[in-house]
Amino acid sequence: MAVRLRWCEFEFHVRLVKGYYRSSRTIYTSCSSSYCAQGRPERKHKKYTNTVALPRTDFPLRLDSQKRIDRDIYLYEKCEFSTLYTWQRKHVKGPEFILHDGPPFANGKPHMGHAINKILKDIITRHKLLQGCQIHYVPGWDCHGLPIELKALGGQTNLSPVTIRKKAEQFAREAIGGQEEAFRSWGVMADWDKCYFTFDKDYVKNLWQQFYALYEMGLVFRDVKPVFWSPSSRTALAEAELEYNPTHRSTAVTVRLLMRKVPDPIRSLIPQHGLPVFALIWTTTPWTLPVNQAVCFNPDLSYSLVSIAGHSGEVYIIASELVEMLRQKLCRQIDVITTFPGGILAGASYVHPCRSERVQPFLPAAHVTAGKGTGLVHSAPAHGPEDFLVALKHSISIECLVDEDGCYTEAAGPVLRGLPVLSEGSQAVMDLLSADILHSEQLVHSYPYDWRTKQPVILRASCQWFIDTNAVKQKAIEALKTVKIFPEDGSSTKSGGGLVSQLERRPYWCISRQRVWGVPIPVLYHKISGTPLLSMSLINHLCNLVNEHGRDFWWTLPLDRLVPQAVLAEHGVALDEVEKGQDILDVWFDSGFSWSYVLSGEKVADLYLEGLDQFTGWFQSSLMTSVALRGHAPYKAIFVHGFAVDAEGRKMSKSLGNVVDPLDITHGRKDKKHGPAYGIDTLRWWVACHATQHSSVPVSRTVLEASAEAVHKIRIVVRFLLGALHDFPSDVDESLYFLDRYLLHLLYDTDQQVNQLYESYQFNRVCTTLTNFVTNEVSALYCHLTKDRLYCAPVDASERRACQLVMSRILEVLTRSVAPVLPHLAEEVYLCHPYKKGVRLFQSGVSKPLPEWHQPEVARVVNLALEVKRTLNKLSPVTNTQQLAATVFSSGETLTLLKMLQEEEHSCWSQLTEILQVSSVMLVEKRSPLKFHVELRETLQQICGRCRRFTAHSVDEPCDRCQQVLDKLRVVV
Numbered sequence: 001m002a003v004r005l006r007w008c009e010f011e012f013h014v015r016l017v018k019g020y021y022r023s024s025r026t027i028y029t030s031c032s033s034s035y036c037a038q039g040r041p042e043r044k045h046k047k048y049t050n051t052v053a054l055p056r057t058d059f060p061l062r063l064d065s066q067k068r069i070d071r072d073i074y075l076y077e078k079c080e081f082s083t084l085y086t087w088q089r090k091h092v093k094g095p096e097f098i099l100h101d102g103p104p105f106a107n108g109k110p111h112m113g114h115a116i117n118k119i120l121k122d123i124i125t126r127h128k129l130l131q132g133c134q135i136h137y138v139p140g141w142d143c144h145g146l147p148i149e150l151k152a153l154g155g156q157t158n159l160s161p162v163t164i165r166k167k168a169e170q171f172a173r174e175a176i177g178g179q180e181e182a183f184r185s186w187g188v189m190a191d192w193d194k195c196y197f198t199f200d201k202d203y204v205k206n207l208w209q210q211f212y213a214l215y216e217m218g219l220v221f222r223d224v225k226p227v228f229w230s231p232s233s234r235t236a237l238a239e240a241e242l243e244y245n246p247t248h249r250s251t252a253v254t255v256r257l258l259m260r261k262v263p264d265p266i267r268s269l270i271p272q273h274g275l276p277v278f279a280l281i282w283t284t285t286p287w288t289l290p291v292n293q294a295v296c297f298n299p300d301l302s303y304s305l306v307s308i309a310g311h312s313g314e315v316y317i318i319a320s321e322l323v324e325m326l327r328q329k330l331c332r333q334i335d336v337i338t339t340f341p342g343g344i345l346a347g348a349s350y351v352h353p354c355r356s357e358r359v360q361p362f363l364p365a366a367h368v369t370a371g372k373g374t375g376l377v378h379s380a381p382a383h384g385p386e387d388f389l390v391a392l393k394h395s396i397s398i399e400c401l402v403d404e405d406g407c408y409t410e411a412a413g414p415v416l417r418g419l420p421v422l423s424e425g426s427q428a429v430m431d432l433l434s435a436d437i438l439h440s441e442q443l444v445h446s447y448p449y450d451w452r453t454k455q456p457v458i459l460r461a462s463c464q465w466f467i468d469t470n471a472v473k474q475k476a477i478e479a480l481k482t483v484k485i486f487p488e489d490g491s492s493t494k495s496g497g498g499l500v501s502q503l504e505r506r507p508y509w510c511i512s513r514q515r516v517w518g519v520p521i522p523v524l525y526h527k528i529s530g531t532p533l534l535s536m537s538l539i540n541h542l543c544n545l546v547n548e549h550g551r552d553f554w555w556t557l558p559l560d561r562l563v564p565q566a567v568l569a570e571h572g573v574a575l576d577e578v579e580k581g582q583d584i585l586d587v588w589f590d591s592g593f594s595w596s597y598v599l600s601g602e603k604v605a606d607l608y609l610e611g612l613d614q615f616t617g618w619f620q621s622s623l624m625t626s627v628a629l630r631g632h633a634p635y636k637a638i639f640v641h642g643f644a645v646d647a648e649g650r651k652m653s654k655s656l657g658n659v660v661d662p663l664d665i666t667h668g669r670k671d672k673k674h675g676p677a678y679g680i681d682t683l684r685w686w687v688a689c690h691a692t693q694h695s696s697v698p699v700s701r702t703v704l705e706a707s708a709e710a711v712h713k714i715r716i717v718v719r720f721l722l723g724a725l726h727d728f729p730s731d732v733d734e735s736l737y738f739l740d741r742y743l744l745h746l747l748y749d750t751d752q753q754v755n756q757l758y759e760s761y762q763f764n765r766v767c768t769t770l771t772n773f774v775t776n777e778v779s780a781l782y783c784h785l786t787k788d789r790l791y792c793a794p795v796d797a798s799e800r801r802a803c804q805l806v807m808s809r810i811l812e813v814l815t816r817s818v819a820p821v822l823p824h825l826a827e828e829v830y831l832c833h834p835y836k837k838g839v840r841l842f843q844s845g846v847s848k849p850l851p852e853w854h855q856p857e858v859a860r861v862v863n864l865a866l867e868v869k870r871t872l873n874k875l876s877p878v879t880n881t882q883q884l885a886a887t888v889f890s891s892g893e894t895l896t897l898l899k900m901l902q903e904e905e906h907s908c909w910s911q912l913t914e915i916l917q918v919s920s921v922m923l924v925e926k927r928s929p930l931k932f933h934v935e936l937r938e939t940l941q942q943i944c945g946r947c948r949r950f951t952a953h954s955v956d957e958p959c960d961r962c963q964q965v966l967d968k969l970r971v972v973v
């Protein structure tokens with residue numbers, strides 16, 4: 001049953017009328033300023049309370065703590081949140097809007113980052129649904145990868161691959177369960193019955209097919225290359241799995257290498273025949289010196305032959321531009337004997353720094369500069385991409401002395417064997433070479449770390465699978481030009497530019513990993529030659545096996561089951577000549593192909609929406625794969641959001657102990673005083689207000705309180721509007737006041753503006769626009785000015801119905817406008833709506849304000865009246881201007897406009913008295929340089945006990961209008 005509300009509950013926006021007592025009688029005018037009204041004693045008017053049409057509604061005003069939690073659950077069930085997605089797929093016939101979900105890692109509990117991501121997505125899809133679009137949104141999870149494998153292992157070693165996979169799968173499933181429950185509870189509308197998981201059989205089969213398609217196109221290849229290698233994780237890493245530590249310390253050394261063959265032109269310049277000649281090199285990775293294979297020089301640089309004080313009987317070669325730097329570094333006198341062009345060094349050779357029996361070449365290379373070091377670069381092709389390319393060019397076979405744990409191998413010799421290269425190994429090398437190290441220094445610089453273990457990585461050559469990104473990057477950069485990147489404020493565009501420059505820098509993408517929790521690379525190898533055996537028939541066979549035996553078959557079935565005779569025959573090999581691959585696919589390869597699994601055919605997503613970091617991750621991997629296979633980007637637009645930070649702006653992390661659980665926000669902390677239950681809609685409002693415009697999204701008590709307050713303000717207003725409509729017959733055709741039409745005009749404009757802000761994903765501005773509209777136009781203006789009509793006019797009077805009609809429109813537009821952000825509140829409004837009971841807002845189709853509501857000429861009239869009102873309010877010394885009789889002097893057009901609001905010269909009941917909130921208005925024609933001026937007097941009328949307006953003839957009687965209402969009600973007072 002609807003609750004009859006107390007009058008004062010609706011006075012939230014109005015300063016309550018207080019009795020004023022005055023003794024003198026003066027006049028205040030807007031020109032001369034003189035007035036006083038006689039005060040009157042306030043009377044109690046309770047006897048009329050039952051005769052006024054107070055609002056009624058069962059929409060609760062305030063929900064605290066457990067009641068709020070219960071209400072969210074009740075609304076979720078009652079308003080069919082869980083079946084909305086299926087409903088709209090069936091019933092909405094508009095254009096399809098595809099938001100393709102970037103799969104979160106199934107590696108932990110739901111956190112604020114998830115809340116930001118999923119709620120932003122839901123705001124967009126719900127907005128699009130209200131615009132008549134059919135939504136395509138299939139949530140997914142990234143189920144493989146090292147973090148899950150490591151957490152599942154929990155420090156245990158020596159487990160079999162199948163045991164590790166079982167544990168990892170169980171861990172991932174539990175994480176997915178927890179995350180899905182939270183995502184659903186936040187009201188996220190999605191195809192929850194058909195989520196995609198990267199460990200699903202069908203997903204795996206699709207990946208193998210795509211892998212093979214790329215292989216057929218020549219875009220996937222296997223090769224030995226230096227790749228980022230994490231000794232702490234024992235696997236190769238992609239660029240996206242690195243984080244750079246700007247405070248990493250390395251020891252840099254300047255080392256001399258004894259030259260064996262000194263080109264004649266140089267030898268002839270040496271003052272004393274037979275002096276040993278040394279080349280000077282500089283490196284920040286002394287641990288790579290044992291695998292030195294060449295020294296690179298730049299033929300375009302000038303080099304000098306120098307003598308160094310304290311090293312008599314020796315001469316050194318260094319780039320001429322770097323002599324001074326060396327002088328400062330060594331604090332020794334250095335004399336330049338002569339200079340010569342770099343080209344002369346071609347054909348020179350030197351003795352290996354660690355192995356005196358080996359003589360190695362000097363090689364020309366363009367990457368050598370005179371920016372730092374010595375202008376002669378120590379080259380270890382196994383540990384540097386440029387070194388690798390030089391070696392490739394000169395057909396030098398690559399040597400690697402570092403194993404998967406980042407330790408020296410047997411081949412490195414007894415002193416170094418087994419030592420970790422980044423610590424003891426590095427020191428051991430420096431000890432070995434101490435006689436040849438001229439200088440060593442500590443260097444603080446930016447160095448790549450494994451983003452999961454937070455340990456430094458190394459570059460290490462190994463046999464890996466690659467995608468030839470070079471071959472697709474131009475197409476990818478071209479495809480990106482048609483992609484819109486939001487927010488459009490420049491910050492994201494900059495990151496978009498970063499995406500392009502990264503594409504340009506990345507020559508290949510290493511897609512193999514040496515772990516077990518992932519999709520096996522479906523390849524067999526020839527045992528001796530290492531040639532990969534890969535064919536469509538093998539892929540088809542493996543797809544059948546996964547159907548038949550499940551995901552672990554690669555590790556459980558014997559080789560003869562993995563490879564059928566037909567495939568062996570196809571490659572002309574016997575079973576005992578082949579072995580299966582031990583690598584799995586990079587998780588970025590898994591998720592990078594999600595478009596091909598979730599979007600059938602040539603479909604392109606309208607939007608990809610993820611955090612800023614995905615410019616180097618999923619946005620990029622998806623772009624590369626789609627461009628490679630389909631020639632275009634998988635998305636039409638990208639939207640990036642920031643990351644949750646604490647009140648001090650620090651990123652949330654377990655080690656800092658500042659992680660906020662979204663459940664603490666929605667359901668409250670155990671200690672409710674320190675963390676009340678804000679409910680789902682407040683969480684959503686917080687996301688909308690803060691997550692779209694900055695890279696840091698603050699989570700603090702203050703911002704959450706502000707969000708709760710804003711949601712509550714809207715709640716109060718919609719409750720008032722619902723109450724005002726309690727006896728509205730829903731369909732009336734009344735002539736509207738100017739003020740009514742003015743509100744429809746504002747409503748139309750606000751709706752247009754809000755829609756445009758939703759379309760450009762500026763949800764923070766959606767929230768501000770709606771809050772301002774609700775506070776200023778709806779609450780403080782319209783609801784305040786029309787309350788006499790609403791409460792005190794005869795219930796079926798045209799002016800009251802007109803007011804209700806406008807309020808019903810405001811409620812409709814406002815509810816629909818906030819609905820994408822506050823779906824619980826919006827559905828609750830419909831649930832308590834006097835004539836929409838049983839209708840679900842999100843299933844009610846498209847409803848838009850009519851263009852004829854837009855009436856600038858009406859706005860002109862009402863704006864003038866509001867200008868008069870502002871002047872009047874400034875002039876009035878009393879809070880309750882109803883005590884005043886106003887005279888407005890004007891002429892010409894101003895008078896004509898004002899007359900539209902009051903035809904008579906003097907009135908107590910005109911539209912103008914309603915807007916000005918006075919007892920009566922006198923309109924007087926008077927020419928003046930001012931547009932108008934106002935005079936105020938105390939009214940001669942008495943306060944009406946029923947309507948509280950000063951429109952009665954005596955203090956003991958109600959005013960004429962109220963008397964008529966009472967007569968009709970046959971109320972004897």
Ligand SMILES: [Zn+2]
Pocket residue numbers: 944945946947948949951958959960961962963
């Ligand atoms: Zn009255």
